[in-house]
Amino acid sequence: MSLLDVSGLSAGYGKISVLHEVGLTVDDREIVAVVGPNGAGKSTLVQAIMQLLKDASGSVVVNATECGGRRTSELSRLGVGYVPQGGNTFPDLSIEENLRVAVRGSASVAAERGLRRAYERFPVLGERRHQSASTLSGGERQMLAVAAAMAIEPYLLILDEPTTGLAPTIVQSLSESIRAYRDGGAGILWVVEENPLQILKHSDRVYLMQGGVMRRETSAAAMLADEGLRELFFGLDHTA
Ligand SMILES: Nc1ncnc2c1ncn2[C@@H]1O[C@H](COP(=O)(O)OP(=O)(O)OP(=O)(O)O)[C@@H](O)[C@H]1O
Numbered sequence: 001m002s003l004l005d006v007s008g009l010s011a012g013y014g015k016i017s018v019l020h021e022v023g024l025t026v027d028d029r030e031i032v033a034v035v036g037p038n039g040a041g042k043s044t045l046v047q048a049i050m051q052l053l054k055d056a057s058g059s060v061v062v063n064a065t066e067c068g069g070r071r072t073s074e075l076s077r078l079g080v081g082y083v084p085q086g087g088n089t090f091p092d093l094s095i096e097e098n099l100r101v102a103v104r105g106s107a108s109v110a111a112e113r114g115l116r117r118a119y120e121r122f123p124v125l126g127e128r129r130h131q132s133a134s135t136l137s138g139g140e141r142q143m144l145a146v147a148a149a150m151a152i153e154p155y156l157l158i159l160d161e162p163t164t165g166l167a168p169t170i171v172q173s174l175s176e177s178i179r180a181y182r183d184g185g186a187g188i189l190w191v192v193e194e195n196p197l198q199i200l201k202h203s204d205r206v207y208l209m210q211g212g213v214m215r216r217e218t219s220a221a222a223m224l225a226d227e228g229l230r231e232l233f234f235g236l237d238h239t240a
Pocket residue numbers: 013016018036037038039040041042043044045193
């Protein structure tokens with residue numbers, strides 16, 4: 001059984017139906033990218049997986065546990081880390097305080113380990129740990145959001161466009177950190193908006209989403225090697 005197994009997931013906003021019977025899987029040690037044009041429903045999908053939308057139907061199973069109807073905080077206890085679109089840092093708190101918020105539910109030994117690991121993964125955060133998060137650049141704030149999500153050492157990490165709008169060097173460094181996290185055994189669901197070809201070099205599998213449905217799934221290597229598939233995946237918009 002996969003680490004994350006989504007099937008028949010439908011959701012929307014009030015009367016607006018956005019996701020239609022979507023399915024996907026993520027295994028251990030796997031980075032799965034979701035690509036698709038603006039408005040395809042990628043963020044809606046991750047919000048539905050995180051149980052943030054009312055009236056979603058279908059099944060979301062994490063580590064053999066059905067998550068439908070659970071609170072988002074319970075998913076965190078089940079080992080799911082989540083970085084929403086735009087990150088979720090607290091600008092009025094210091095970098096260290098932001099990380100302490102992330103690990104507040106952990107026992108003190110695990111919390112200290114989480115902070116130590118965050119500074120090992122992202123040394124720039126360690127150097128500036130006592131500075132206010134408001135002094136960070138956009139890229140560094142995204143780094144902090146990812147570091148905070150990783151600090152509880154989730155088995156499954158769900159990232160909604162963590163690299164959008166960032167400079168290429170930061171995209172590269174964040175991508176390497178995410179890949180190293182996968183190499184430690186985790187599964188990663190990565191919603192991609194900008195520079196999909198660059199991100200797919202770090203991915204194992206990729207799903208194409210359009211109009212609230214999954215159109216296609218393939219290995220990232222096959223997609224990168226096949227012009228026809230690239231055309232199918234990225235001919236839909238011009239962000240590739
Ligand atoms: N809070 C909301 N209320 C109503 N409709 C929404 C809401 N959020 C998103 N939508 C609509 O749902 C559809 C899918 O949006 P979603 O944000 O999931 O797409 P996306 O693939 O993540 O694209 P983008 O990267 O542009 O956000 C769009 O038509 C959008 O307008």
